[in-house]
Amino acid sequence: xxxxSYGKEPFDLRLTLLRVIRRLHLIIAVTLAGTLVFGGGxxxxxxxxxxxxxxxxxxxxxxxxxVSEEKDVxxxxxxxxxxxxxxxxxxxxxxxxxxxxxxxxxxDGELAEAIDAVVASNLKVLTIVTTTGSPEESLVxxxxxxxxxxxxxxxxxxxxxxxxxxxxxxxxxxxxxDVRPLRAFVLSAVLxxxxxxxxxxxxxxxxxxxxxxxxxxxxxxxxxxxxxKSPDFAENLSYLFQGREKVAVCPVQEHTDPAQVLSELRxxxxxxxxxxxxxxxxxxxxxxxxxxxxxxxxxxxxxLLVAEAGSHVGKQFEYVTEYLHRQDCRITxxxxxxxxxxxxxxxxxxxKKA
Numbered sequence: 001x002x003x004x005s006y007g008k009e010p011f012d013l014r015l016t017l018l019r020v021i022r023r024l025h026l027i028i029a030v031t032l033a034g035t036l037v038f039g040g041g042x043x044x045x046x047x048x049x050x051x052x053x054x055x056x057x058x059x060x061x062x063x064x065x066x067v068s069e070e071k072d073v074x075x076x077x078x079x080x081x082x083x084x085x086x087x088x089x090x091x092x093x094x095x096x097x098x099x100x101x102x103x104x105x106x107x108d109g110e111l112a113e114a115i116d117a118v119v120a121s122n123l124k125v126l127t128i129v130t131t132t133g134s135p136e137e138s139l140v141x142x143x144x145x146x147x148x149x150x151x152x153x154x155x156x157x158x159x160x161x162x163x164x165x166x167x168x169x170x171x172x173x174x175x176x177x178d179v180r181p182l183r184a185f186v187l188s189a190v191l192x193x194x195x196x197x198x199x200x201x202x203x204x205x206x207x208x209x210x211x212x213x214x215x216x217x218x219x220x221x222x223x224x225x226x227x228x229k230s231p232d233f234a235e236n237l238s239y240l241f242q243g244r245e246k247v248a249v250c251p252v253q254e255h256t257d258p259a260q261v262l263s264e265l266r267x268x269x270x271x272x273x274x275x276x277x278x279x280x281x282x283x284x285x286x287x288x289x290x291x292x293x294x295x296x297x298x299x300x301x302x303x304l305l306v307a308e309a310g311s312h313v314g315k316q317f318e319y320v321t322e323y324l325h326r327q328d329c330r331i332t333x334x335x336x337x338x339x340x341x342x343x344x345x346x347x348x349x350x351x352k353k354a
Contacts, residue, residue, distance in 0.1 A: 009218035014350050015211060018343060019204050020197075027196050034192025039185035046179040055135040057142040057169035059128040061149055064162045076123070076159050083117035083126060091156060095148035100140065114141055126163075135172035142169035208314025210307060211343060213336045219314070220321060222331055225304075227339040228268065237272050240333045244301040247332075248284040250293070251306040252313070252320045258283035261306050261337060287323050288316070294327035302332040309339040 020027075065076045086092055093111045100106070106114075118127040128149065130142040146165045154160045210216065213224040225236045241247055249262045262283050266273045273281050284293050284300075297303055303324070307317050324331060 009215065012212075012215075014347055016201070016204055018346055018350070019211070020200055022343075023200050027193065027200065030196040031189055031193040034195070035185055035189040037188075038192070039181070039188035042184040042188075043181045046177065047181060050177065050179070052133060054131050054133055054175045055138045055172040056129055056131040056175045057135075057138040057172040058167075059130070059142050059146050059165060059169045060167035061126045061128060061146070062164050062166050063124050063126050063160060064164075065124070066159055066161045078123070078159055080117060080119040083119060086153075086157070087115050087117050087128075088112045092148060092153060095152040096141070096144045098152075099144035099147040104140065106141075111141070114138075115145055128169075130169065130172075131175060135174075138172035139169055142172075207311050209311040210313045210317065210336070211309055211340065212347065213334075213339070216307070216317075216334045216336065220317070220334075222305075222321070223333045225333050225335045227336050227341065227344065228264065229339075229341055234269055234272065236333070237269060241302050241304070242272065244332075245280075246300045247281045247302040247304060248297050248300040249281060249304050249306060250284040250297060251286045251308075251337075252288075252317050253308050254286050254289045256286065256306060256308055256337065258285065258306065261335075287320055287327075291323075294324065294329050297324070297329040298327065300329075303329060305331050305334045306337045307334055308337045 065078070067076060090108060093108050096111060096115070097106065114130055114132050116129045116131070118129055119125070120127070126149075128142065128145050130138045130145060132138045132141065146168055150163045150165060154162050210219075213226045213230070216222050216224045223240065225240065226233050230236075249258045249265075251258050251261065262273070262281055266281075281304075284297060287293060305321070305324075307313060321331065
């Protein structure tokens with residue numbers, strides 16, 4: 001029984017590269033579109049439509065812990081997370097509220113959101129960061145937080161003996177978000193390029209296309225004449241079909257006109273494609289359109305199967321060849337029709353350089 005090798009032929013890197021290069025315009029277009037959509041969206045959201053500006057004031061304080069020796073400071077487990085827990089407590093917020101102007105009205109949630117504690121490498125150095133929508137409000141709350149920390153808070157926490165402000169908040173600066181539009185555009189371009197390149201490669205690898213005559217030999221094990229413009233086409237035609245009577249020209253695809261193919265072959269090779277209808281070459285419809293044509297194909301002296309080059313051809317070709325085999329119609333050779341001659345030249349030229 002006929003056995004094809006569909007999907008088992010070796011990976012053709014040259015053909016894949018050439019096909020990807022043919023789609024370079026699509027790759028560039030999708031990459032640019034992805035860059036504009038994602039990078040532009042990031043720019044619009046974070047630069048053009050960014051939220052209202054906020055202002056931050058910093059107060060640097062020194063904390064003295066209730067330890068007998070300096071080396072024991074590290075044993076007091078008050079870190080940045082602990083300080084932020086203290087700052088968010090009602091005890092601390094009530095202390096801050098006592099030093100705010102009478103006209104100031106801040107809820108516990110607003111104060112907790114406005115005040116943060118930062119501890120760097122030295123546990124004795126605490127930075128109170130106050131952030132609000134205006135520089136004046138930030139300075140007012142920062143001053144109240146400094147007084148609450150130095151006057152009221154040490155007596156409430158047994159691990160803390162005293163607190164002092166070594167650098168009070170004098171100004172509130174605008175906080176600029178960490179927006180990096182250039183990196184966003186570059187990342188969008190890289191991801192878009194990777195996505196479209198992967199999609200193109202997957203399509204090329206998964207497509208049952210036929211672009212080269214050699215594919216017919218590798219995949220289906222059939223002899224091929226090449227294309228009508230191949231340099232060795234006449235020699236192959238003479239070797240495989242000379243002396244044969246009643247040669248049928250049978251297309252694979254239903255839209256291929258066998259009479260037109262035969263007419264063009266006769267014009268190009270009149271000495272090889274005989275004109276005598278009773279003993280010469282004749283057109284036969286595709287088995288897909290006319291299954292009963294196999295009756296005449298069985299009596300033919302030779303069958304020239306015509307397959308048009310292109311995508312989504314392999315499954316159709318496989319179906320026709322299997323059907324002809326079951327009908328005892330022996331295929332003499334295959335002609336790759338309407339092939340991309342430019343692609344073929346580039347393919348074989350690249351092979352010579354390699």
